[in-house]
Amino acid sequence: MDRLDMDDLYYAMFLEETKEQIQAIEQELLILEQGQGDTETINSIFRMAHSIKGASATMGFDDMTSLSHHLENLLSRVRAKEIQVDTQVMNTFFKSLDTLQEIHRGIQERSVREIDIGSIIDEIQCIIQNKKNQEAQAFPEEKAPPAEKEIEEAALELTKLEEALCQEVAKKYHIYKVLIELDKSAKMKSVKAFLIVNNLLGIGDIITTYPPDYEQVGDESFGDYFTLIIATDRDHEMIYKNINTISEIKHIYMKKVQEGSEDNIRLPDNVRLVGGSQNGMKRDDHVTVRVDVNKIDKLMNLVGEFIIDKENLNQIGADLKRKYKNDPLVQKLNNILPHINFVGSELQETVMSTRMLPMEHIFNRFPRMVRDLAQRCNKEVHFEIEGRETEIDRGIIEELIDPLTHILRNAVDHGFEGAQERLAKGKNPSGTLRLSARHEESSVVIEIKDDGKGIDAHRIREKIIEKGLSTAEQLNNLSDAEVIYYIFEPGFSTAKEISDISGRGVGLDVVKSNIGKLNGVVDIKTELGKGTKFIIKLPLTLAIVRALLIREGEYIFALPISSIIETIRLKGNEVPEAVHSIGGVEVFNWREQAVPVIRVGEYFGIQDVRQRDRLFIIIVGYSERKFALVVDKLMGEQEIVIKSIGDFIGKNKLFGNIQGISGVSILGDGSFAQIIDMAAISRRMGG
Amino acid sequence: MHDGYQTPLGWGYRQDKSKEDKGMDENQYVVFHLDNEEYAIDIVKIHEINRLKEITITKVPRVPDFIEGIINLRGEVVPIINLRKKFGIEPRQISKASRIVIVKILEKMIGLLVDSVSHVVSFENTEISPPPEEIKVNCRYITGLGKKGKRMIFLLDIEKILHIEEQQDIQQLGA
Numbered sequence: 001m002d003r004l005d006m007d008d009l010y011y012a013m014f015l016e017e018t019k020e021q022i023q024a025i026e027q028e029l030l031i032l033e034q035g036q037g038d039t040e041t042i043n044s045i046f047r048m049a050h051s052i053k054g055a056s057a058t059m060g061f062d063d064m065t066s067l068s069h070h071l072e073n074l075l076s077r078v079r080a081k082e083i084q085v086d087t088q089v090m091n092t093f094f095k096s097l098d099t100l101q102e103i104h105r106g107i108q109e110r111s112v113r114e115i116d117i118g119s120i121i122d123e124i125q126c127i128i129q130n131k132k133n134q135e136a137q138a139f140p141e142e143k144a145p146p147a148e149k150e151i152e153e154a155a156l157e158l159t160k161l162e163e164a165l166c167q168e169v170a171k172k173y174h175i176y177k178v179l180i181e182l183d184k185s186a187k188m189k190s191v192k193a194f195l196i197v198n199n200l201l202g203i204g205d206i207i208t209t210y211p212p213d214y215e216q217v218g219d220e221s222f223g224d225y226f227t228l229i230i231a232t233d234r235d236h237e238m239i240y241k242n243i244n245t246i247s248e249i250k251h252i253y254m255k256k257v258q259e260g261s262e263d264n265i266r267l268p269d270n271v272r273l274v275g276g277s278q279n280g281m282k283r284d285d286h287v288t289v290r291v292d293v294n295k296i297d298k299l300m301n302l303v304g305e306f307i308i309d310k311e312n313l314n315q316i317g318a319d320l321k322r323k324y325k326n327d328p329l330v331q332k333l334n335n336i337l338p339h340i341n342f343v344g345s346e347l348q349e350t351v352m353s354t355r356m357l358p359m360e361h362i363f364n365r366f367p368r369m370v371r372d373l374a375q376r377c378n379k380e381v382h383f384e385i386e387g388r389e390t391e392i393d394r395g396i397i398e399e400l401i402d403p404l405t406h407i408l409r410n411a412v413d414h415g416f417e418g419a420q421e422r423l424a425k426g427k428n429p430s431g432t433l434r435l436s437a438r439h440e441e442s443s444v445v446i447e448i449k450d451d452g453k454g455i456d457a458h459r460i461r462e463k464i465i466e467k468g469l470s471t472a473e474q475l476n477n478l479s480d481a482e483v484i485y486y487i488f489e490p491g492f493s494t495a496k497e498i499s500d501i502s503g504r505g506v507g508l509d510v511v512k513s514n515i516g517k518l519n520g521v522v523d524i525k526t527e528l529g530k531g532t533k534f535i536i537k538l539p540l541t542l543a544i545v546r547a548l549l550i551r552e553g554e555y556i557f558a559l560p561i562s563s564i565i566e567t568i569r570l571k572g573n574e575v576p577e578a579v580h581s582i583g584g585v586e587v588f589n590w591r592e593q594a595v596p597v598i599r600v601g602e603y604f605g606i607q608d609v610r611q612r613d614r615l616f617i618i619i620v621g622y623s624e625r626k627f628a629l630v631v632d633k634l635m636g637e638q639e640i641v642i643k644s645i646g647d648f649i650g651k652n653k654l655f656g657n658i659q660g661i662s663g664v665s666i667l668g669d670g671s672f673a674q675i676i677d678m679a680a681i682s683r684r685m686g687g
Numbered sequence: 688m689h690d691g692y693q694t695p696l697g698w699g700y701r702q703d704k705s706k707e708d709k710g711m712d713e714n715q716y717v718v719f720h721l722d723n724e725e726y727a728i729d730i731v732k733i734h735e736i737n738r739l740k741e742i743t744i745t746k747v748p749r750v751p752d753f754i755e756g757i758i759n760l761r762g763e764v765v766p767i768i769n770l771r772k773k774f775g776i777e778p779r780q781i782s783k784a785s786r787i788v789i790v791k792i793l794e795k796m797i798g799l800l801v802d803s804v805s806h807v808v809s810f811e812n813t814e815i816s817p818p819p820e821e822i823k824v825n826c827r828y829i830t831g832l833g834k835k836g837k838r839m840i841f842l843l844d845i846e847k848i849l850h851i852e853e854q855q856d857i858q859q860l861g862a
Contacts, residue, residue, distance in 0.1 A: 027793065305762055555748060604748035643764045645747075645757070647795055654766055654797070655750045664745075670759050672745040 013293075014059050015108055021048040022100055029097065033090050039079070043490045043509065046075045052100070057198045060245060064103045066191045067117050070124045071096050077128060092123050121188075156255035162229060165207050166258060173204070173231040175258035176239060180226045186248035189222040190214055195246050197228065203242055204232025205368065212376065224250070229257075293394075296354055303351050304641040307544060308666050310344045311638050313337065348544060357397050359437045359446075360388035365401075366408055370433060373412045380419055380430035381412055387437035392444045396518050396538055400446070403511040407448050407534050408435065410508060415452035415532055425529065427451065443562060444538045451531040455524070457483050467492060484524050488512035521622075521679055545642060547665070548618070549635035549673055553606040557631075558640050558665050558673040565619040565626065566590075567634065572613040579630075588628035590619055595628045598681060603660060622678040629676075640665035642675060659684065714810045716833065718840060719788060719801040722776050725840045726801075727808065727833060732845050734789040734796060736804055739781055755800050758787070765789065767798040773848065790845050799848075808835065815842065 028045045049072045056064035074092070077083040099120050106115055156177050158166065166175050180196065182189055193214040197206055210227040230239065236254050243252055317337045320330045363385055374381040411433055416422075419429040434449045457480035464470050464486050475483065486492055490509040511534075515522050520538040539545065539562075547558040548567075568590075570578060579588050579597055586597035600606075618629040642663045648654040649661075662677035716727035717736070737760075744756040744767055753772035758765050767787060771778050784803035789796055815831045818841075828847035833840040 301762065554746065606748060645764055645766075648766050654768075655747065655754060658747070658749045660749075661747070664747075664757065664764055666759050666762070666764075669743065671743045672757055672759065672764070674747065 010059070014055055015104070018052055018055060018064075018104055021052050022097060022104060024048055026094075026097055029090070029093050032085065032093075039490050042075060042079045046072065046079060047510070049075060054198075057195050060195070060199070061103065061107060062191070062195060062247065063115060063117050064100060064107075065195060066188045067096060067100060067103070067121060069188070069191050069194075070121050071100075074124050074128060083127065089127060092120070092127060096120050096124065156253060158229075158257055162208060166229065166231075173233055173258070174235070174256055175207070175229060175231050176236060177229050177255050177257050178227065178239065178243070179253040180228075180243060180249060181251040181253070182224050182226065183248040183250050184224055186224075189224075189226070192246055192248065193222075193226045196226065196243055199242050199245065200228070200230055200232075200239070203234050203238055204230045206230055208372075212372075231258075291354075296351070299351050300355065303348050304544060307344060307348060307639050307641060310340060311667075312669065313340065352393070352544075353391075355394050356391040357394045358388060359390045359392065359397070362397055362401050362404065363388045363435065363437070366404070366435060369405070370408055370412055373409060377413055377416075378418065379412065379416050381416060382430055382432045384432065384434040385436070386434065390437040390439060390444060392437075392538065392540060396444075399514045399518055400536075400538075403514045403536070404435070404446070404448070406508050406510055408433070411448060411450040411452065411532070415450045417453050439540070440537075444540060446536040446538070447533060448536075449531065449533040454528040454530055454532055455484050455487070455526040456528060457481075460484060460486055463492065484526060487524075488522070516679075544639055546637060547640045547673075547675070548637050549667075550600065550616075550618075550629075550631045550676075551633040551635050552601045552604070552631055555604065555606060556635065556667065556671070556673040557600065558675045559618065559620065559629070559678075560675070561637060563620050563622060563678055565621050568617040568619070570615055570617060575615065578617075588617060590617075590626070590628060593626070595619065595626045597628045597630055599630045600676070601630075601632065603681070620678060622682045625682055627678070627681065640667075640673065640675070714812070714815070716808050716810065716840070716842065717788070717804065718806055718808050719786065719804045721770055721774065721802050725805075725838065727840045727842050728788065728790065728845055729842075730807060732790050732792070734791045737787045737789065737798075739785050739787060742787065758798060760789065760796065760798075763796060765796045765798050767800055768848070769800045770848075771800075771802075792846055799845075808833070808840070810835075 025045050025048050028041050028048075032041050032045075049068050053065055053068040053072060056062075056068065071093075074083070074089075078085055078089070083089060099115065099117055102115050103117070156179060158177060162177070182192060186192060193209070197209065197214070200206060207229040209229075211222070214222075214226065232239065236256065239254065240252055243249065314337060317330075317334050320327075321334055324330045367383055367385070370381060370383045416431040416433075417425070417427075422429050422431065428451075432451050434447070436449075437444060437446045439445075460483050461475050464475060464483070465472055469486060469489055469492065488508050488511055492508070511522060515536055515538070518538055520536055523535040523537075524532065525535065526532040539560075546561040548561060548564060550557045550559060579586055580594075581587075582594070586599075587594040588597050589595075616631050616634050618631060620627045620629055642665055644663050645655070645661070646663070649656075649658055659680040660677050661674045662680070663675045664672040665675055667673055715730040717730050717733050718725055718727045720726070742758050744758055746756040747754065747766075753769050755767040755769040755772075758767055769778065779802070781800075782802075786801055786804045787798040788801055788804065789798050791797075810833045814834050816834065818829045818832055828844050829841050830844045830847075831842040833842055
């Protein structure tokens with residue numbers, strides 16, 4: 001990628017994001033230093049360092065990539081508790097951060113001055129090395145890469161295995177085998193390789209690399225050569241230019257091993273598209289304009305404000321009509337209102353649709369990942385994708401990349417048995433992994449299903465205790481289905497050894513944190529020996545939902561319509577008939593089902609001042625469970641704009657660790673409704 | 688820090704810096720009242736000051752006692768801290784003089800409910816003395832005492848007020 005050609009938009013976005021992340025890391029480091037940090041602090045720093053690495057690699061800022069790579073290395077040791085955080089380590093952290101900031105400033109000012117990252121990297125290496133010396137060599141030796149000085153034609157011939165891989169690539173692409181010789185003195189060869197691959201992904205698909213796990217290989221065993229096979233519709237000039245943007249490259253050798261043709265697109269054999277268009281790779285011919293995302297976000301916010309005002313206006317219109325029934329001006333107002341409502345909802349829908357992206361934006365990256373992974377794990381996996389055309393808000397889609405990546409990785413790495421084992425169990429030797437997305441009312445449901453060995457709750461229990469995540473007594477109170485959710489806890493891994501495949505495991509905890517952030521829900525269904533299914537349910541959009549407003553004392557609550565099954569009004573004397581107490585738990589008799597009762601007022605600790613002669617019961621569905629919410633008064637349905645208050649909720653945050661509220665919504669009169677968080681309530685009810 | 692301030696590529700950074708320096712030399716503080724005492728917050732931390740006339744404070748269930756609720760500030764959700772309750776001073780009805788001082792901390796806006804806001808004051812460095820030992824121990828968010836003639840003004844470190852573990856608080860600030 002040519003730095004001068006860089007799109008200013010991306011450039012600005014990169015700077016903005018990186019700046020935020022550097023600042024956030026600094027805050028977290030401070031917390032860590034004060035000794036208040038927990039594992040979540042380190043996890044969060046790690047995640048941010050990781051995304052700085054990725055972003056800077058994409059933009060081609062090698063210094064930043066290399067430094068954040070090392071920082072990440074150090075962090076992973078700290079997280080694994082191999083390295084204790086002492087003053088020296090903290091100082092190094094801060095120093096690296098300062099250097100990152102300096103690089104950032106340099107980029108921002110577009111200055112060309114050199115920033116020395118060597119010394120700080122040495123310092124990091126020194127800490128890690130000191131640690132390493134104390135223990136046995138942790139990494140297995142890599143096979144030596146080709147050592148011959150002269151590159152022979154033979155080196156560019158495909159091996160049997162590679163040939164087999166290329167067979168699977170669509171015939172319309174050219175395939176090149178590329179051998180890159182790095183400068184002998186080049187440092188950070190693995191990062192260089194990472195950069196090369198990252199850049200090339202912009203123009204084609206990398207089929208394989210040698211060494212395959214180049215990111216993990218240290219300089220000493222890397223050698224000077226890096227080989228890769230790329231499928232692309234560009235010519236060799238482009239590839240050459242692309243690779244040459246990376247510094248310290250001595251030679252690039254290239255051979256075209258397949259001439260691309262315009263034949264029908266054929267997908268790799270192990271990827272099967274179910275439903276949707278078969279040629280998902282083809283671009284649409286619509287005329288499009290590229291717009292700054294911030295503008296769309298602003299537009300969306302304005303629409304949100306407009307919707308609030310619109311609701312307010314409707315209220316005033318209705319009030320006026322009651323008061324001045326025959327006033328012609330009031331009648332005029334009430335004639336205009338329906339049109340405003342219509343324009344409002346059209347506007348909202350249109351703006352929202354500009355933010356919608358089909359799932360294929362992220363789904364497309366997975367087939368290759370799954371294949372590589374399966375190969376490395378020596379497993380046979382059929383990967384199926386369904387519903388790539390399903391659209392969802394772009395804010396949501398971005399947050400989905402990490403969770404889905406980790407669930408899929410986990411499925412391939414830990415979920416499937418080896419072929420032998422599968423045969424022995426009478427299963428098809430190749431496992432089936434299925435990723436699907438579909439709309440369900442106002443939600444998007446994503447499922448990842450494997451037919452592997454399932455999650456062993458017993459092993460999970462052992463692991464929880466071993467890792468000190470909980471005590472045996474506490475676990476005894478949990479059912480198997482509940483215990484399984486511990487796999488989403490930071491620091492949890494059931495693999496006997498941490499394999500390099502699950503990465504350094506910014507693990508499944510990212511699933512919980514990201515999905516939670518999106519107001520989504522994750523469910524796991526697993527059956528030992530049969531397989532596991534992850535079900536992620538997400539709102540279609542983050543911003544606006546239809547909700548039922550509830551009054552309880554002086555508080556107003558909002559409950560998203562999508563989760564409501566039925567509302568029932570009970571008169572005073574009907575209550576004892578319908579609500580029963582079993583073993584201290586109240587249940588409501590709903591269509592011959594005993595549904596647990598939650599008294600909303602009680603739940604939120606609201607003083608009950610009135611003797612009620614009637615009340616309302618709202619039957620709410622949450623994943624497969626149902627609850628009966630008892631509320632004081634219903635105030636009708638309306639569209640609400642969700643505002644997060646997550647910044648203030650949690651341990652040591654301003655509001656403390658309050659549960660049961662997922663956000664607030666501004667009402668027409670400028671006051672708020674509290675949005676009821678069914679996920680939290682369900683958890684508290686033992687779900 | 689000038690939050691939300693977009694530095695244009697290139698030279699914005701330096702400009703930002705010089706502003707900061709200027710602020711430090713001048714030592715300007717906004718003075719507000721709680722009970723009979725005067726308190727002051729560094730002016731650069733203050734985003735705006737609002738009357739309560741047009742603001743509805745919505746209560747949030749199950750939050751700590753000193754959280755008065757949340758307000759809607761032009762579409763943004765801003766939590767309100769009742770400083771009287773936070774400092775363990777007997778609460779009192781919101782009056783005409785009551786103000787909400789909006790401060791911006793770590794990119795987040797937070798409102799402080801105070802009895803009244805009077806004026807902006809500049810302190811020379813010689814007019815600021817460290818807080819007496821008793822106060823230092825009990826109440827870490829008092830960073831100094833500003834003196835103007837006979838008047839004494841408690842200088843508050845607003846970030847520290849928000850640290851939750853400080854909930855034990857001082858009971859009264861007898862002068």
